[in-house]
Amino acid sequence: MERSISPDSILLLKTAQATGVTTAWDRYEAQLPQCGFGETGLCCRHCLQGPCRIDPFGVSGPKYGICGASADVIVARGLARSIAGGTASHSAHAKHLVHTMLKFSRGEAPDYSIKDKDKFYAVLQRVGITRDGKSEEELAGELAQLALDEFSEREDPPVWLKTTITPARMQKFEQFGLIPSGLDSAVAEVMHRTTNGVDADAVNILLGAIKCAVGDYTGMYLATDLSDILFGTPAPVMARANLGTLKENAVNIAVHGHNPVLSEVIVAQAELMREEAIAAGAPAGINLVGICCTGLEVMMRHGIPTATNSLSQELAILTGALDAAVVDYQCIMPSLPTVASHYHTAIITTMSIAKITGAHHIEFDEKHAGQKAQEIIRLAIEAFKKRDPAKVNIPPVVNDAWAGMSAETIVKVLALVDPQDPLKPLVDNIVNGNILGVCLFAGCNDVKITQDKTFVELVKALAAENVLILCTGCASGSFARHGLLTPAATEKYAGPGLKAVLTALGQAAGLGGPLPLALHTGSCVDNTRAASIATAIANKLGVDVSALPVVATAPEAAMEKAVSIGTWAVAMGLPTHVGVVPPVTGSPLVVQVLTQTAKDLLGGYFIVEPDPKAAAAKLVAVLKERRAGLGI
Numbered sequence: 001m002e003r004s005i006s007p008d009s010i011l012l013l014k015t016a017q018a019t020g021v022t023t024a025w026d027r028y029e030a031q032l033p034q035c036g037f038g039e040t041g042l043c044c045r046h047c048l049q050g051p052c053r054i055d056p057f058g059v060s061g062p063k064y065g066i067c068g069a070s071a072d073v074i075v076a077r078g079l080a081r082s083i084a085g086g087t088a089s090h091s092a093h094a095k096h097l098v099h100t101m102l103k104f105s106r107g108e109a110p111d112y113s114i115k116d117k118d119k120f121y122a123v124l125q126r127v128g129i130t131r132d133g134k135s136e137e138e139l140a141g142e143l144a145q146l147a148l149d150e151f152s153e154r155e156d157p158p159v160w161l162k163t164t165i166t167p168a169r170m171q172k173f174e175q176f177g178l179i180p181s182g183l184d185s186a187v188a189e190v191m192h193r194t195t196n197g198v199d200a201d202a203v204n205i206l207l208g209a210i211k212c213a214v215g216d217y218t219g220m221y222l223a224t225d226l227s228d229i230l231f232g233t234p235a236p237v238m239a240r241a242n243l244g245t246l247k248e249n250a251v252n253i254a255v256h257g258h259n260p261v262l263s264e265v266i267v268a269q270a271e272l273m274r275e276e277a278i279a280a281g282a283p284a285g286i287n288l289v290g291i292c293c294t295g296l297e298v299m300m301r302h303g304i305p306t307a308t309n310s311l312s313q314e315l316a317i318l319t320g321a322l323d324a325a326v327v328d329y330q331c332i333m334p335s336l337p338t339v340a341s342h343y344h345t346a347i348i349t350t351m352s353i354a355k356i357t358g359a360h361h362i363e364f365d366e367k368h369a370g371q372k373a374q375e376i377i378r379l380a381i382e383a384f385k386k387r388d389p390a391k392v393n394i395p396p397v398v399n400d401a402w403a404g405m406s407a408e409t410i411v412k413v414l415a416l417v418d419p420q421d422p423l424k425p426l427v428d429n430i431v432n433g434n435i436l437g438v439c440l441f442a443g444c445n446d447v448k449i450t451q452d453k454t455f456v457e458l459v460k461a462l463a464a465e466n467v468l469i470l471c472t473g474c475a476s477g478s479f480a481r482h483g484l485l486t487p488a489a490t491e492k493y494a495g496p497g498l499k500a501v502l503t504a505l506g507q508a509a510g511l512g513g514p515l516p517l518a519l520h521t522g523s524c525v526d527n528t529r530a531a532s533i534a535t536a537i538a539n540k541l542g543v544d545v546s547a548l549p550v551v552a553t554a555p556e557a558a559m560e561k562a563v564s565i566g567t568w569a570v571a572m573g574l575p576t577h578v579g580v581v582p583p584v585t586g587s588p589l590v591v592q593v594l595t596q597t598a599k600d601l602l603g604g605y606f607i608v609e610p611d612p613k614a615a616a617a618k619l620v621a622v623l624k625e626r627r628a629g630l631g632i
């Protein structure tokens with residue numbers, strides 16, 4: 001199998017091969033053939049009596065685990081635990097931001113402030129906190145406390161859920177018992193009901209998993225709100241992409257992971273420490289780049305280039321020009337110090353819960369954020385001094401990439417066309433057919449399929465059918481790497497109706513040309529930005545989201561977080577495509593619930609289709625079905 005279609009990845013994979021450095025692709029091949037029981041979800045390791053494995057063909061092998069769990073129960077439990085893992089990750093990210101805000105409110109986080117006051121006041125109003133002459137710090141403290149209460153057991157529905165979805169969706173969640181009693185308790189409940197001897201009804205387990213995923217949505221919404229308040233709501237910014245954004249004549253520092261709490265301070269300090277880098281022999285000073293979603297956070301707020309993302313993170317080290325990778329948490333390969341041992345690159349972990357053997361560790365805390373960021377940057381400058389010029393091999397690949405299309409930005413752009421009723425131009429163009437529908441691209445690259453191939457082929461096919469594209473996380477990283485976050489891509493790949501709309505909006509925004517083919521709405525924790533636009537349209541039309549011609553796709557999904565996001569997208573009523581077969585095929589019942597029953601109950605459902613052309617055809621058919629349902 002071809003490993004990647006990304007030119008910079010292809011070049012550096014050759015370097016890896018030539019120098020004997022092992023990457024994720026090599027380690028994947030070393031795993032082949034992967035265990036068929038695991039691939040189909042039919043292996044259970046929930047107790048010490050196992051592992052138990054069910055015969056996938058139901059012929060002569062075991063039909064039940066030692067405790068009596070059926071294939072359906074084992075598969076449903078495995079999926080539910082994946083969703084709990086994804087939810088726990090997003091919730092921990094959100095909680096970290098809550099604590100930062102709490103520390104700010106107490107004067108214990110001197111490097112932080114309320115950057116976006118408009119969003120601060122809008123969120124306060126939405127969640128029901130009155131201003132009443134209170135100081136910014138007092139209001140921030142109240143907001144943080146309200147947010148903190150979302151995580152534990154509560155009697156009322158979470159505030160960030162009930163204030164952000166349509167009334168009809170809320171009713172549906174109530175009807176099916178899908179409202180989590182707290183974000184952490186949602187995760188704990190899944191862990192409890194899937195342990196040995198608790199829930200043994202596959203459909204009931206799946207309902208519990210969907211409830212947990214609704215908690216995931218809630219935590220993600222909260223995280224995006226607090227990030228925007230503390231660091232600014234993203235606005236359109238022209239950045240660059242690919243590993244060619246590393247510079248031979250600069251100290252190159254990559255910020256990698258997910259949470260902007262540290263990277264924002266690094267951005268500020270890097271500016272102040274430029275002279276130190278020049279004095280160390282780097283005439284271009286400090287060149288910050290991003291990897292994964294921390295990279296996207298600073299890209300959409302500061303125009304910092306995005307070098308690469310999750311699957312190809314090791315390749316940044318193989319350029320021989322990366323002086324330090326500063327990591328927070330999530331999607332960081334434990335292999336980084338091993339790859340870095342062939343080079344001079346300093347791998348710097350910063351979080352107490354996310355250390356890697358062989359890495360430097362500089363523990364971050366908000367009280368000393370500026371000082372910690374300086375320590376980190378000095379370590380990078382020291383590493384730069386050890387760089388071997390003979391090993392520098394930066395691929396000459398750079399693409400422009402427009403970022404920062406938050407929901408607020410999209411509404412502002414639409415307001416340029418109709419200030420009284422900003423959503424009207426979008427709705428009108430959906431109704432008149434210029435826009436067939438909307439597709440949110442999210443999720444990772446997956447080593448099991450050629451990197452970026454499904455992303456690129458699917459987005460081109462959908463854009464040609466006049467589907468408006470939003471993207472987040474590694475999907476946006478992939479599009480950035482292939483020049484698809486540009487007006488030029490709109491000219492080349494958009495169908496005539498979509499091109500006309502993006503051109504009219506781009507001209508209204510003063511770009512002198514169309515908006516980019518794909519609108520970059522954020523990192524993977526920001527998928528609720530797209531959900532909020534869908535909810536606003538649904539509320540405007542007086543329908544539920546499940547009636548709208550809106551779909552989602554994670555064509556190269558890999559992580560548990562992608563599973564939980566996909567599941568809440570289904571819960572919200574969105575048909576959701578996945579291009580990698582998840583480990584559920586061992587249970588026809590689970591497959592049926594996810595792909596068919598969910599449609600009857602929630603409106604949303606999963607569509608599994610690895611082939612990008614077939615996937616595009618299926619998504620277009622779904623959008624047409626939704627349009628017919630609306631009579632348009």
Ligand code: MSK
Pocket residue numbers: 258292293309310311330331442443444445473474475523524525558559561562
């Ligand atoms: S980084 S969860 S590989 S999108 Fe957010 Fe990418 Fe998936 Fe991680």
